[in-house]
Amino acid sequence: MFVVDQPAIAIVLCLLTMLFWGSWTNGQKIVTQSAPLPVFYRDYVYGIVGTSILVAFTLGSLGDQGRSVWEDLQQAKVANLGLAFAGGVIFNLGNWLLASGINRSGIAIAMPIGTGLSLAVGLVVNYIAEPTGSLPLLIAGGVAVLVAIAFSALAYLAKEEGESSGDSDKTGIWIALAGGLVAGFFFRTVSASIAQDIMNPEPGMLTPYSALLLFSIGIGLSNPLIERLVKRFKLAGDEEPDHSINFRQHGIGLASGFIWSLGMAALLVGSPKAGDAVSYGLSQGATIVSVLWGLFLWKEFEGAPPKANRYLWLMGATYVAGLVLIIFARA
DSSP states (O other), X not given: OOOOOOHHHHHHHHHHHHHHXXXXXXXXXXXXXXXXXXXXXXXXXXXXXHHHXXXXXXXXXXXSSSOOHHHHHHHSOHHHHHHHHHHHHHHHHHHHHHHHHHHHHOXXXXXXXXXXXXXXXXXXXXXXXXXXXXXXXXXXXXXHHHHHHHHHHHHHHHXXXXXXXXXXXXXXXXXXXXXXXXXXXXXXXXHTTBOSOSSSOOTTOBOHHHHHHHHHHHHHHHHHHHHHHHHHXXXXXXXXXXXXXXXXXXXXXXXXXXXXXXXXXXXXHHHHHHOHHHHHHHHXXXXXXXXXXXXXXXXXXXXXXXXXXXXXXXXXXXXXXXXXXXXXXXX
């Protein structure tokens, strides 16, 4: 299998994760302009599953380093297979809620709120599982991220005050928060199944490629049920008929899943050599990338009052400060 043995390459992979995870939502914005969210999300899931299979049986199986994916699956403990699979289910539920929040409130608001809370929850979960790093700095970083979430919400409320139509839906904030709360548990669940030494993986543990494959299967198998729940409670907003869906829209959904899955693969492969602090901090920088897309590509705050933009700048500053504190705490 392909193994990264140079820190510089590992850091580049983590930067790719930040770019990919911060960019997949552009596909959702394009498709949902004329199609319901579940149509996009189905194709997005197909893209994740297909890409994970491709990566697992190419990069994860070729070469003479480590174990191939097939060998790895055969020797793995059932508990570790279950953890990787469960991580996919947890992620899918949290991401469905995040996507629904984006559908209602926009990328620039839902992403920092959802992923910010996910980061804060992940800090607590990871520290309980492995109490390493500076606790004061971790607390300070987590508080800074929570303050950034508050600034995001204030920016949204200020934008609402400046709109005369009053037709925006504030429930998008709460849905994004719920998504972040759930998603905060997924990465720890997956990483607990992965061997610490990828070159010489411990018996019973998974390699990153096998974990990615099981993770994606968890997403794919759980998606019909989660989609039904989202529709049942109308979390994604009112839907329209699917009769106008074309090949281009399906292709964009698949490409969004492809982008996200490549980001996940890059993080799992690069993080052991880059180090937990750097890889974790860079991957969570995806939030800033997504906010920039929302502001400059989609003009989500065009015409908003100056107060709303000030809150956004404060959100960005406190979020980056939180990430820096977390990186130093885990270094």
